[in-house]
Amino acid sequence: MTVGTLAALAVLAPFAAAALGLPLGRVLSASALALSGTFLAAALGILVASFAAAAPARVWETAAVLTPTGTIPVTLGVLVDGLSGTVAVMVALVALAVQMYSVGYLRHDPRYPSYAALVSLFTAAMLTVVLAADLLVVYAGWEVMGICSYLLIGHRWERQANSAAAVKSFLMTRFGDVGFLFGIFVLGVAAGSFRISDVLAAVPELPAGTLLAATLLLVAGVVGRSAQFPLHTWLPDAMAGPAPVSALIHAATMVAAGVYVVARLFPAFEAAPVSLNVLAVLAVVSMVGAALAALTAGDLKRVLAYSTISQVSLMFAALAIGARVPAVGHLLSHAAFKALLFLCAGAVIMMVGSSLLTDLGGLREVMPVTFVTMTIGFAALAGLPPTSGFFIKDALVTAAEQAARGGPAPVGAATAVLVLGALLLTGLLTGAYVTRAWLLTFFGPPRARFQPVHPEAPPVMTLPLLALAVPALLLGFGGLNWETLRPQRDSALLSVLLAGIGVVAAYAGWRADPVRDPAVALGRLRGLFATALHTNDLYERTVARAVRRLATVVAGVDDRVVGRAVTGVGRGARRLGGVIRLTQNGNPQFYLTGLLAGVLLLAVGVVLLT
């Protein structure tokens, strides 16, 4: 079996689990089906990635032309190289952890079979995005992810807020997807092929305007999918879904897909520096804004959601300054620690029954496994040594510093300086909000009344936590093979120092009054930050209101023009029928007279005409 076949099977395994699980989930064992499909995908992914790692320069590509389209053919095939192999392993492993955790987390949920099947489908779609060799197939996977996230965020649709959050996430990502689709069209038509390798090979010959248009459109798509400013407001609301779904969306699938696509098509972006500048500015705004929002958010899961926006911005900023390896490295380390953090948050929610930070506190003794693993996750998020986050953030700062000093980078030094400043500021803020969330969750007096149960969670849930804590802690050492991922002394000291300042500031604020939220010290700014600088309200007041008004007009047109036309046709037919009804008077002799008259008419007509 070739590497291409193995990779295709890795995509098909979770898809088959979903296809079987959706109709037969209540007959067969839904959990066994989902776990085996995802496990198979992970095993095949590891096999494929090991082949790719053994021959770093080699690219495996398969292609099968489906229906001839008349113009540019659409091919079905996989593209395996170091990048796609590694990311596929990450996706499959996080999905496996999530599936395993969900067995425990949703064990009393009547809709678990469909949930497990949808998570499998989600995994298959993300693996399609990662491994597909054709941009339109990538787009297909991209869209399937959209619908899966809609269904999973709305898992508990009985509550109005949850289904509203699902619709919001669907519409906002959809809005960006339009740009993404047209970006693919522009690239594919200009290059004469939708195959990624052909498109990338054609990049040097393409006119600059075409590339600029295509990459800007793609940026719109990835900004929507990866929840960057200005399309970020769906992600915090998407916390309505169950915690494992959040882990999947934030770590391995939806949000990561945007970063992956930019990394995949990076040569095209490199040839259009304006797009990278736009991406860098959006990333800077998102990373600082989301970190400020995370500093004040009142809900543990919302803190993590904003931290995702902030961390994904780090990846985009790294891509914008040309640091592709650190960006992908951060994608992997972020997948490990963010999945870990969300699964820990799920365990906390199961114990306390709430994720509001004002209800948490003092969980350290009650939940030792969660405490230790979540501490590792938080340390990685804050970039404290020796966790994976430390190595990656240090590599990012180093790359930004070199670009700012005029090193080789696709964007100008001014943008690089901006990125560097934002990285350092975000490091400081991250240290602060991580410490705040950690202290409010695990330390201080317990604030909610709940019955501590022992053990804190079944082994099927704690095992994924422990398994994810290992890469969150140690993945950085695996990156030492790459020169760009090795820590540099100055930047390492600087980033650790800044994170430390954030940690100490938050600790000092908490220490003064352990019952109170340290974010209170921000005063009036707190409300401003907690609403992510009122962006949601702004959209609510402008876009949402305008759309609602337009919808009222459309509904009016439907009612007054279309509806009246339909009822008018009905009324006209009835009036016309009223005339003919006069002949149906019930007198058989009248009918017979009509019959005779008709016969006579026909006879006369036949005689005269022949």
Added chain:
Amino acid sequence: MHLIYPVVLAALLFSVGIYGVLARRNVILVLMSVELMLNAVNLNLVTFDVWLADVLRSGQTLALFTIVIAAAEVGLGLAIVLLVFRNRSTIAVDALRELADRDAGEVLNR
């Protein structure tokens, strides 16, 4: 005998029958008119059978068939008339308008 006499007689009988079916109000008279029409047809059948000198005598055979069927039809018709009269105490054709088309609402409400 010339062909014209029986044919004209048949035509006259048929016309009287048609007039009776279309114009009479009494159902029994309508039935009798139908009989007149049938017998006009019978007369035609026999006439043309003789005139064409058909070896198989198909015209006369068919006339016998018609007589039998007419007898059955009258029996059935009179039975219906009897029942209608018992139910409604009238056998005026134009008074029996149960099957007339009425307003849709009126039909639905019944």
